[in-house]
Amino acid sequence: MNTKPLEKFAQAARQLLHEQVAAKLEQVLRIDSPELREKTAVVTELNKQIVQSSRPAVVERVAYIWFNRFCALRYMDVNQYTRIGVVSPADESHTQPELLQEAKAGHIDPDLAAYVDSQQIFDLLAGRRPSPDGQTEAYRLLLVGSCNQQHAAMPFMFEKIDDYTELLMPDDLLSSHSVLNAVREALTPAACEDVEAIGWLYQFYISEKKDEVIGAKQKITPENIPAATQLFTPNWIVRYLVQNSVGRLWMLNRPDSRLAEQMEFYIAPDASQKSGFLQKPDFLDLQKVRACFSNNL
Numbered sequence: 001m002n003t004k005p006l007e008k009f010a011q012a013a014r015q016l017l018h019e020q021v022a023a024k025l026e027q028v029l030r031i032d033s034p035e036l037r038e039k040t041a042v043v044t045e046l047n048k049q050i051v052q053s054s055r056p057a058v059v060e061r062v063a064y065i066w067f068n069r070f071c072a073l074r075y076m077d078v079n080q081y082t083r084i085g086v087v088s089p090a091d092e093s094h095t096q097p098e099l100l101q102e103a104k105a106g107h108i109d110p111d112l113a114a115y116v117d118s119q120q121i122f123d124l125l126a127g128r129r130p131s132p133d134g135q136t137e138a139y140r141l142l143l144v145g146s147c148n149q150q151h152a153a154m155p156f157m158f159e160k161i162d163d164y165t166e167l168l169m170p171d172d173l174l175s176s177h178s179v180l181n182a183v184r185e186a187l188t189p190a191a192c193e194d195v196e197a198i199g200w201l202y203q204f205y206i207s208e209k210k211d212e213v214i215g216a217k218q219k220i221t222p223e224n225i226p227a228a229t230q231l232f233t234p235n236w237i238v239r240y241l242v243q244n245s246v247g248r249l250w251m252l253n254r255p256d257s258r259l260a261e262q263m264e265f266y267i268a269p270d271a272s273q274k275s276g277f278l279q280k281p282d283f284l285d286l287q288k289v290r291a292c293f294s295n296n297l
Contacts, residue, residue, distance in 0.1 A: 001191075003200050009186035010067075010204035016179050017063035020170035025059060028167050039167065046164035062168045064205070065159075069147055070183045071201055072157055078192040084109055086146045087180050096174060099146065100139045108142075116145035136174055143173070199232035240265040 028036065028043065036043060049058050070087060077088035085098035094101060102108065104125055108118050123129035124138040131137045144166055150158040172178045191197045243263040251260055251268070260266050 001194050001196060001200075003204075005186055006191065006197060006200050007204040007207075009182055010201050011208060013067055013179055013182055014063065014205050014208065016182070017067055017170065018059055020172065020179070021063045021066070021168050022055075022059045024168045024171065025055065025062075028164075036167075042164055042167060046167065049164065058164075058168075062165050065165050066169060067179075067205060068202075069158065070180060071187060071198065073146070074183045074187045075192050075198060078187065078189050082146075083111075086143065088184060095176075097139065097180075099142050100135070100174075103138060103142060104135075112142070112145055112149055115148045116141055136171070139173060140169060144169075196232075196235060199234070203232040236265070239263075 025046075028046065046058070073082070073086045074088060076082050077085040084102055087097050087099075089095060090098040090101060099112075103121055106122070108116065108121065120129065121138045121141055124131055124134035124141075127134060144161050147158045147161050151160045170179060173180050175181070187197065243266045247259065247263050247266055248269060251257060251266075260268065
């Protein structure tokens, strides 16, 4: 898998998202508008988060949340886990997400309709509701609704959005210079054939932050621990670790097993190595075995 395009995209996307989220944060805190007055509780929570951490920390968190969601949705679109493309066009002849195209044609998927105000979206698209950019505002509502729709199945990825992360979503979602367009260009159908693309994106996204944290040569604060310590583990390394831990345990207790023929990375221990490894004559249920790997491995 060629990871260079993913690396270039992830690092550029992080910078772009930081800039756009920071600009949106400044706008939310500075401008008084009817929309924001309706979201007083959300703005209050945003200010609370800034006091508890800092503006840069809030920007960092929100930028990553949207990066994660955009990439996940693109991967799901390409692999047809979504019935209608949330961030992807229906085909090469279109440039706008299929979700928006369908709404402009007067259709909102019944499952999605439970998470959005369909009439509000149709009014925005028809110009019946005042908005500086009705099309983008309608798509934002559709996008948030789609994330909330996925919450039931994947709450770890799609936390229910009804907070300041929605307020700080980047404004530019539909132009050729938008982060969503960059997501589509980087996560091609070919790239989305390999689930490892998601893991590589995470590692490349935090790589610059990791270099900053480690290069500072200071005590690492709790919020910086993930950037300094979390690395994506490719499939072959996972297989090597499992085959030479749980796999070895199995072979020590089942010397006649043919499992070793299926373990590409298995290294059979010699006589001196066998004595230091757990052996149990009654070792029967492999599903009860748990392996824990440390950073020292």
